[in-house]
Amino acid sequence: MGTQSDIKLINEEGLRNDGRKFNELRPIRIEVGVLNRADGSAYIEWGGNKVLVAVYGPREAFPKHTQNPSRAIINARYNMAAFSVDERKRPGPDRRAIEISKVISEALEVAVFTEQFPRTSIDVYIEVLQADAGTRIAGLTAASVALVDAGIPMKDMVVGCAAGKIDGKVVLDLNKEEDNFGQADLPMAIIPRTDEIVLLQMDGNFSREELEQAVELSKKAATYISNLQREALMAKYKSQEPEKEGERSE
Amino acid sequence: MSKSADEIVYGLRREYLEKISAEGNRIDGRKFDETRQAVVNINFVPRAEGSAEVRLGDTRVLVGVKVEQGVPFPDTPNSGILTTNAEMLPMASPTFESGPPSEDAIELARVVDRGIRESKMIALDKLVIKEAEKVWVVFIDMHILDYDGNLIDACSLGAVAALLNAKVPASKIGAEDYPLPINHVPITITFAKIGSIMVADPNLEEEEVASARLSVATNENGDVVAMQKGLSGSITQQELFSAVDTSIKLGKDIRKRVLGR
Numbered sequence: 001m002g003t004q005s006d007i008k009l010i011n012e013e014g015l016r017n018d019g020r021k022f023n024e025l026r027p028i029r030i031e032v033g034v035l036n037r038a039d040g041s042a043y044i045e046w047g048g049n050k051v052l053v054a055v056y057g058p059r060e061a062f063p064k065h066t067q068n069p070s071r072a073i074i075n076a077r078y079n080m081a082a083f084s085v086d087e088r089k090r091p092g093p094d095r096r097a098i099e100i101s102k103v104i105s106e107a108l109e110v111a112v113f114t115e116q117f118p119r120t121s122i123d124v125y126i127e128v129l130q131a132d133a134g135t136r137i138a139g140l141t142a143a144s145v146a147l148v149d150a151g152i153p154m155k156d157m158v159v160g161c162a163a164g165k166i167d168g169k170v171v172l173d174l175n176k177e178e179d180n181f182g183q184a185d186l187p188m189a190i191i192p193r194t195d196e197i198v199l200l201q202m203d204g205n206f207s208r209e210e211l212e213q214a215v216e217l218s219k220k221a222a223t224y225i226s227n228l229q230r231e232a233l234m235a236k237y238k239s240q241e242p243e244k245e246g247e248r249s250e
Numbered sequence: 251m252s253k254s255a256d257e258i259v260y261g262l263r264r265e266y267l268e269k270i271s272a273e274g275n276r277i278d279g280r281k282f283d284e285t286r287q288a289v290v291n292i293n294f295v296p297r298a299e300g301s302a303e304v305r306l307g308d309t310r311v312l313v314g315v316k317v318e319q320g321v322p323f324p325d326t327p328n329s330g331i332l333t334t335n336a337e338m339l340p341m342a343s344p345t346f347e348s349g350p351p352s353e354d355a356i357e358l359a360r361v362v363d364r365g366i367r368e369s370k371m372i373a374l375d376k377l378v379i380k381e382a383e384k385v386w387v388v389f390i391d392m393h394i395l396d397y398d399g400n401l402i403d404a405c406s407l408g409a410v411a412a413l414l415n416a417k418v419p420a421s422k423i424g425a426e427d428y429p430l431p432i433n434h435v436p437i438t439i440t441f442a443k444i445g446s447i448m449v450a451d452p453n454l455e456e457e458e459v460a461s462a463r464l465s466v467a468t469n470e471n472g473d474v475v476a477m478q479k480g481l482s483g484s485i486t487q488q489e490l491f492s493a494v495d496t497s498i499k500l501g502k503d504i505r506k507r508v509l510g511r
Contacts, residue, residue, distance in 0.1 A: 070257065095356050102353050109482035138305075186477075196484030200464070202477035203368040208494060211474055215487060 007181050009166040016178065022171040025221055030142060030232035032149050038125075040150025044142035044233070047175055053142040055150040072117035076124040078107040078139055084131045100136045101126075107189050107199035108139060112147065113156045122152060133179035134162050137187050140199065143184075145229050149236070156193035157229050159222040159248030162186060163214035165204060170213040172221055180210035186214045192226045260278040264459040268445035277309075277455055283496045285439070285451035292415045299431065300416025304408035307453055308398035313390060313408035315416045315428070319379065319423070320387035323455045326453050330377025330385040336394065336405060343397040350376035350439060362392065362405045362438070365467035369436035372413060376431040379423065386418055388430070398453035402465050402478075408437035413510060435511050436475055437501035438467040442491045448489050450496060464490070466497035470505060 010016055016096040020026070026047030035041035038054035050237075061067040078100045082091050093101070119182065124146065126139040128138055144157035165184035181205025184204025190197055206214060267277060267342035276282065286307030293457075295301040300315035321333060336359040338346045351359075366372065377386035390412070392405045416430040442460035444486040449456055461483025474494060479485065485493075504511045 014342070047378075069254065095360060097362050098353055098356050102357055103478075103480070106480065110484045139313065171342040191484065194484075195486065196492060197479065197487065198484045200479035200490070201484070202474065203364050205368070205469075206474045208472070208474065208498070211494065212491065219487075221318060 032236040040247040042142040042146040048137040050130040053146040057122040058117035061121035071114035080128040110198040160189040161218040271447040298410040302411035306404040310396035316389040322385040327382035334390040364476040371432035399457040405406040437496040440465040
């Protein structure tokens with residue numbers, strides 16, 4: 001976790017520096033079908049995070065040796081724009097991005113019925129346009145929606161959420177400052193329908209009890225975020241409903 | 251759809267391991283929460299500031315620590331630097347290839363790094379030579395020599411053992427060499443999920459058929475300092491916490507028995 005400091009992250013009233021309670025999420029907004037060429041796409045704003053996701057496929061996996069004869073491979077690529085952070089980030093994948101891409105691919109693979117599309121790849125491009133802590137789970141949450149938009153069969157949408165520890169207290173969904181000066185961060189993703197944990201990372205310092213609180217906080221929030229994913233998809237299809245006969249103007 | 255011979259053999263092996271684990275057994279006779287014997291040979295490379303060779307069953311890794319002078323990061327002028335790298339040498343396995351580090355090697359190095367960094371094992375604040383100008387940089391380089399599963403634990407143990415015995419070469423700047431300042435001793439335990447069973451310290455055969463992997467690093471106070479789930483399978487909340495409990499228990503044991511701490 002971040003550097004030690006005397007900065008107080010929770011005030012006397014128990015509120016955090018952005019006014020949230022310990023179990024409160026930042027505002028989340030999801031939009032579906034935001035790109036023209038991609039087979040599926042989604043855009044998510046999660047606090048100050050702005051993340052765009054495009055899905056291509058299933059399409060023939062290339063290079064050929066990456067093909068799996070019995071199932072599709074999920075190829076997620078997490079990328080941060082150079083201007084997404086305070087100090088310009090050198091473009092291109094660094095070691096952090098490679099690791100995040102790997103754990104996101106693995107998480108999505110649990111949900112997608114990959115055995116229906118042998119020898120193909122499903123490519124998931126996650127572009128972080130602005131970063132504000134929690135980009136990997138914001139990206140993963142939007143990626144699930146984009147996969148549905150691309151018509152890819154899944155057992156359920158994967159939902160990401162994070163909990164952490166600031167000023168010695170377990171809280172939901174760290175923002176940038178809390179991430180920098182907090183004591184622990186636990187990004188996690190679950191499949192709500194089956195209650196499976198598909199992504200789990202942690203750094204910092206949690207006692208066993210704190211870890212339990214953190215997992216519980218995230219799981220509760222995941223149900224709420226899962227509904228936002230559904231609503232975003234419904235909104236797209238509602239807007240596409242054909243107009244009633246006779247009302248159409250030529 | 252035709253299947254290759256490899257896939258059929260793999261499927262059979264997976265079925266077999268899932269079957270015996272459901273019956274309470276492991277392929278090499280260990281209990282589910284039993285690690286392989288770890289042998290640590292420190293100062294294998296005396297030219298390095300610290301080193302350790304670790305054998306975990308038939309997995310063998312060599313970790314070298316170099317400590318050199320460098321410029322601190324602008325946002326942490328009062329802190330030394332830690333960097334971790336893993337080389338999955340082609341000599342270690344027919345499946346390892348030469349060339350730039352694979353995704354697996356990057357994940358391995360980052361997971362080991364996270365355990366050491368997040369536990370605050372090294373007192374980086376004591377590695378400052380001149381504020382904002384010169385600090386000690388600790389390089390951990392991990393060479394995989396022989397691959398029989400669970401590189402995360404073998405490398406983590408090797409890195410911790412090497413650091414515990416490393417020195418800061420202050421004689422190079424006209425002072426006296428001193429031991430690398432240490433705060434905590436993290437131990438990482440990795441589990442493989444076979445069928446619905448989590449087994450500690452998987453060997454290669456177990457690792458190959460595992461659906462999910464979970465690594466948990468704990469410190470001497472029994473706090474969790476880093477975790478990483480891997481592979482394209484899932485774990486349940488109950489499996490997570492039972493793995494955390496086992497890690498705390500095994501960590502205490504290894505810290506004492508293997509590292510003498």
